[in-house]
Amino acid sequence: MSAIPQDGQINNWLKWSAAELSLTLEENTREAEWLLSSLLNCSKSELYFQENELSPTQCELLQDWIRRRINGEPAQYIAGWTEFYGHRFNLNSSVLTPRPETERLVDVAIHSLQEFDKPNVVDIGTGSGCIAISVAAEISSASVLGLDISGGALAIAEENAALNKITNVQFLQTDFLQFTPVEPVYDCLLMNPPYIPINEMDILMTEVRDYEPELALTDHKDGLTFYRHLSNMAKKWVHSGGWLIMEVGLGEHPQNVSACFDINQFTNKELIADFNGDDRILKVNVI
Template identity: 40%
Template sequence: MQPTVKEVIAQFKAELAEIYSIHEAFQFVWLLFEHLHGWSKTDLMLHDHTKLTVSDHLFVQKALERLKNHEPIQYIIGKTEFYGLPFNVNSSVLVPRPETEELVEWILHSIDPNKPLKILDIGTGSGCIAISLAKNLPQAKVTAWDISEEALQTAARNAGHNQVELNFEQKNILTTNPSENNRFDIIVSNPPYVMNSEKEQMHNNVLDYEPHLALFVEDDDALLFYRKITEFAAESLSSGGMLFFEINRAFGEATKKLVESYGFRNTELRKDLSGNHRMIKAYKR
């Protein structure tokens, strides 16, 4: 006999209790049924006595086992939402974070939306930053780089789903030189900034499943990507152009000084909603 939705909710709360809160367990069940049937949270409660089909029960039980192994729910259902837009995600890309939405919001509030800007997103991953900007800035020409071919394929699919056109290129910023023929008005990046020594502080759902290439940097050169990108931006931004970074909260002032050492002005550190220094904006002289 198949369980009811109510029984599944109770099972998730009980079996995930050592890892997740009751609220998170309920959220997982809702996301699974939203994925299966498009249900809202209200729909989930209205169907609490509905018995699952055999196929739904099998899917939900497999999802529960994967959650017990700390796998992110976004990878299990293969999608997430970012800045009000749908994105496919998989193990080749990071799961987009709320603080990155704050970075997108800051960029949009910093520019003239009707100006035909040229924007470069370095280390695009799922494409969440680049695609969100392109969707909200129809006059802009957006280019997105990543070292990972698999990430670029995911980002390109996401661009298609969201009906925006971007220029995707496979590039390694550590070995890419500026071009005099390619100037940008905005360069934005959420590069690898978690030090290897910070791994032990991270949750298993991140450490065991998300791509380390997009997360970690060596302890002895924690600002490697910021230095390379700032150096590139100093040559590739148009006069008055803007550089935006998401940053490691432990290196806010150090990153600010680094950016300023390359001649950038009006450098601003901004905190995220949790009160951590999480992003920087600077202008090219």
């Protein structure tokens, strides 16, 4: 354990934080910068030009944050926010931390929705609202509805819509597996569902398994429940010519999900790679 700084010099606390985190994290300096800049409400680059010192209260809080991070709690939960698609999103343990690969889903959605003048979009399992809000922010003519079974998640999503001043998005609490619309009014359905098979939960990283909401991680079965349900119910949600755009997992999961849509009510099925070259998005056209 490194010696705790005896003053409030920001550079000393940054070095101490990085040293403490190096015991458990490879990207220790980056994470130390993230946490300290979040504490001071400044950019990472501004850390190195700060003339002010940490107050005794801030020093104590930073020590607590570093301890929590060493124990495995995600930095985004500790700081209470993250950045996604150029927007700030507040977070707590009611929602998943948005992943970089999910930004690819937003990319594909924005491109696919160009063919509609005023697209009507639904986001299943909206969580923090990162997908719904990002799409709504990029396409001002769109009307976006985010659905989630969790009231706690929807409270965060509403907060994030207000934070980002996005008015063309709404949220509704409902169970996707039980709810069916009166008619298929949507041009596009977006979905990043719980897709981790229950038998893989034990091998997840500690910061995922022990801190992120299980409800948003696994369907407690084989990771395909939501996709199978959508393949059966798609025409009740999305009109003919509309799109289904879904995030999928790694390994054999993309092909297993794709097979769920090997029926004659779909066409133009495409698996799309993320920036690591892994197939992470499935795009399907409803006939």
